Amino acid sequence: MPNARGPSHEPVLGSRSWMMVKTIITGLLALIVMIGVTILIIWLTIKPRTPAYFINNGSIHDYNLSKDYHLNASYNFLLKTFNPSKRMSVHYEKMELTLLFKHETIGSGVMPSWHQHKRNRTTSELDLASHNVKLSEALSRDIEMANSTNQVVVDLKMKGRIRSKLGIWKSRYYHMTVSCVNVVAEFSKSSNGSRGTICDVDL
Known part of the structure; x- marks a missing residue:
């Protein structure tokens, strides 16, 4: 009689890993956008206005x-x-x-x-x-x-x-x-x- 196997958890672990990667990527993109916007605001503030x-x-x-x-x-x-x-x-x-x-x-x-x-x-x-x-x-x-x-x-x-x-x-x-x-x-x-x-x- 073949041995019974329990439910596999590998797909769940893989899905969690992928979600973590997506979260990290999304966070990095948001950070890059925030830095870019901050730099733009600073540049617009410090650049001399045309006299x-x-x-x-x-x-x-x-x-x-x-x-x-x-x-x-x-x-x-x-x-x-x-x-x-x-x-x-x-x-x-x-x-x-x-x-x-x-x-x-x-x-x-x-x-x-x-x-x-x-x-x-x-x-x-x-x-x-x-x-x-x-x-x-x-x-x-x-x-x-x-x-x-x-x-x-x-x-x-x-x-x-x-x-x-x-x-x-x-x-x-x-x-x-x-x-x-x-x-x-x-x-x-x-x-x-x-x-x-x-x-x-x-x-």
């Missing part, structure tokens, strides 16, 4: 264009900036300034490093200059024509680095480019304050 830039009151002084098309002049603009962050102040490294007329560089300058507090509006003066800049005959003719109308339309480019600051913590530096196009600058003999221009900021 707003507005420029006006462009003026030109000491304008001189020689017969061989060399330009000398000084330029002044009023720059208004707004830091929209409610939590973080912003530190700006020095910014390189480039002035263009009809897409050709005619002047340059530097804006020193500065700090802007949260939700702060700041007004700064920008000073640029042309030092014996060689122009083409066509460009010289165009800028002389602008001089005869007492106004010239230029583009102003600014490049620099910024970082956020929250207490003692500081973010890494981010490169920033500011483009202010179709800015009206008036020659000093008739400067009464030109209309403003909203600038594009790439951060």
Whole structure:
């Protein structure tokens, strides 16, 4: 007479092992998602918010264009900036300034490093200059024509680095480019304050 066998428990043990593996995998996936969401929230918090830039009151002084098309002049603009962050102040490294007329560089300058507090509006003066800049005959003719109308339309480019600051913590530096196009600058003999221009900021 064959020996009787008791009920087998192997399928139950296998099912329990598989459930344990599924639980571990599910827990790991949930942990990964939580870590990812936390990192995203931190990144969105610490990344500098794009500041707003507005420029006006462009003026030109000491304008001189020689017969061989060399330009000398000084330029002044009023720059208004707004830091929209409610939590973080912003530190700006020095910014390189480039002035263009009809897409050709005619002047340059530097804006020193500065700090802007949260939700702060700041007004700064920008000073640029042309030092014996060689122009083409066509460009010289165009800028002389602008001089005869007492106004010239230029583009102003600014490049620099910024970082956020929250207490003692500081973010890494981010490169920033500011483009202010179709800015009206008036020659000093008739400067009464030109209309403003909203600038594009790439951060």
